[in-house]
Amino acid sequence: MSAFPEGGTVALTAGDPGLAGVMVGLGWTVEPGVGPLAEPVALAIVCGDDGRALTPEHLVFFNQLTTASPGIAFSPTEGAQRQDAEQIDVDFASVPSDVMRIAFVTYVDPEVRGPGTFAAVRDAYIRVARPDGTELVRFDAPPAQPETAKAVLFGELFRDADGWAFRALGRGYENGLAGVGAEFGLDV
Template identity: 45%
Template sequence: MTGQLVPGANAALTAENPGLTSVVVGIHWDQIASRGPSAELVPMAIVCGPDGHVLSDEDLVFFNQIESADASVRYLDESDQEEIDVDFASIPETVDKIVFAVYLDPDPRSPKDLGSVRSMSVRVCAPDGRELVAFPLPSERNHLIDAVILGELYRHRSEWKFRAVGQGYTTGLTGLRADHGIGRAR
């Protein structure tokens, strides 16, 4: 299975790749160089329960917290701008999905949207580097948004699938926090 997905499409990862116990999710973008402040993009993984909310704030994976509470989701330093390793075997049963998003650093000196991002993609690879699926995000709306959900790994019965999402936000990190229960006491 190798292919490019469109928004809303999904791919059966473990069902079509027997023995697949982990994947690497790579996030890549091309940005127009700027002589002034440039948009600083912050990729993150949100480990969610069945209600779509993060299990705990320790289950956010981003530059300042490089692995989830159970260490099943963690940052790698490899070829894409950001790579996140997901170990299916270590993910607790309470996890329903892992959301991969990018938001614009809310620094007041930064641009207010993703307009300088010309292309962005997310790809899912086997541990040996073999690409399983890729999702190149449409960029025509980048000048309107400041965060985007790229895709999600989700549990379907006993298998793992990947869904291409491409949902943009005009509310940045605030919108991601609200939709996924980030920062709420459980």
């Protein structure tokens, strides 16, 4: 296991050619407070070689577990005892060749009663593990401006030569999910 700095990359399959897939876990804690709490939601965006979603529907999250592209699936955690708040499974062999990048974003649900920012979100992270749970890499991803960040791009898997690699990002979006949708071409 190794911690990564923002912008750091690690080759996953180059060092482990037998790695058939990974589990990407995302987690956080929310400071308790009076009134409605921030509710982070993780999603993965399935992108082509232009860095944008293959179609506006190419994302997975708790209410859309798969897309038309196989090999990427949200794993429901409701009722399960897991280390992570949310988990997304990637089966490298099943991912179509037109998928060049899988971006992992967490947004704070834009519910009208708020709060809609990361101000009360602590210990945010993304980690990549083997299917058996063995951790390969972990990135602690607090946004630089949590009081204004409404969504954060935690990291991405991307094709690297004939295999896959991971890049830690930690980029905040003050315009939240709408900004993420505009950048990646999603219909959200």
